[in-house]
Amino acid sequence: MSQENILVIDNVTKRFGGLRALNKVSVNVRKGEILGLIGPNGSGKTTLFNVISGFYHPEEGSVNLRGEDITDLKPHQIARKGIGRTFQIVRPFGDMSVLDNVLVSGLFSVPRGGKTEKVQDRCRRILEIADLTEKINVPADGLSIAEKRRLEIARALALDPQILLLDETMAGLTHHEVDHALGITSKIRKEFGLTIIFVEHVMRAIMAISERIVVLSEGAKIAEGSPKEVSENEQVLTAYLGQRGKK
Ligand SMILES: Nc1ncnc2c1ncn2[C@@H]1O[C@H](COP(=O)(O)OP(=O)(O)OP(=O)(O)O)[C@@H](O)[C@H]1O
Numbered sequence: 289m290s291q292e293n294i295l296v297i298d299n300v301t302k303r304f305g306g307l308r309a310l311n312k313v314s315v316n317v318r319k320g321e322i323l324g325l326i327g328p329n330g331s332g333k334t335t336l337f338n339v340i341s342g343f344y345h346p347e348e349g350s351v352n353l354r355g356e357d358i359t360d361l362k363p364h365q366i367a368r369k370g371i372g373r374t375f376q377i378v379r380p381f382g383d384m385s386v387l388d389n390v391l392v393s394g395l396f397s398v399p400r401g402g403k404t405e406k407v408q409d410r411c412r413r414i415l416e417i418a419d420l421t422e423k424i425n426v427p428a429d430g431l432s433i434a435e436k437r438r439l440e441i442a443r444a445l446a447l448d449p450q451i452l453l454l455d456e457t458m459a460g461l462t463h464h465e466v467d468h469a470l471g472i473t474s475k476i477r478k479e480f481g482l483t484i485i486f487v488e489h490v491m492r493a494i495m496a497i498s499e500r501i502v503v504l505s506e507g508a509k510i511a512e513g514s515p516k517e518v519s520e521n522e523q524v525l526t527a528y529l530g531q532r533g534k535k
């Protein structure tokens with residue numbers, strides 16, 4: 289059965305000096321899927337997000353969005369084309385309210401002089417889904433870690449993306465908060481019909497919502513498949529055990 293690929297990452301290599309942070313990585317992302325991206329620390333996950341979203345340009349290979357080559361575009365151009373992302377280190381505007389933080393992203397996609405009413409409605413709806421309605425007037429600095437992470441997702445969603453890249457949005461959360469975040473992620477995908485790629489170290493979360501998983505190790509793709517296939521893959525187990533051995 290053929291499925292439409294919304295994003296095609298082809299043979300991407302990204303070097304930092306002598307280090308190959310990504311080594312000939314190819315991934316096809318299907319429209320509407322939830323794809324988990326995993327791998328030990330330093331395996332290149334965030335670098336891949338940075339390449340997809342235009343923060344880094346690879347030395348080799350290409351990134352295609354709906355058939356268009358976006359490899360050399362700038363981050364704001366890629367954001368406008370429909371790829372939203374969160375950052376591993378969240379940095380909201382701390383002295384601005386939760387609502388204003390989301391509006392800043394939302395207004396980015398509105399042409400100058402355009403009507404903002406729809407954006408305001410959309411941002412409020414996003415905050416409702418992110419379970420932050422009660423906090424809309426609170427300065428972002430006043431939020432808990434879990435709430436800041438949900439705000440980060442809300443800001444990415446406010447851009448009205450077709451693809452959402454989530455980088456460790458569940459790190460440091462309690463068991464209960466992870467469950468809450470999982471519920472929100474599923475709701476987001478359902479309501480907005482998004483394609484989601486997410487990086488996560490919380491295995492329970494990955495296994496619960498990924499339809500497919502891609503595994504990176506030392507910059508290379510070492511496995512790809514269903515959660516079950518990947519969790520039984522020898523190379524994957526070795527990569528994780530190897531890392532544990534080093535610590
Ligand atoms: N801007 C940079 N300059 C130099 N080296 C970098 C840069 N960004 C990443 N690296 C290196 O590239 C490799 C991949 O880093 P990356 O942040 O992509 O890993 P990761 O899989 O996201 O790890 P983690 O799970 O710890 O977030 C690491 O060795 C890292 O030190």
Ligand SMILES: [Mg+2]
Pocket residue numbers: 333334335376
């Ligand atoms: Mg990372």
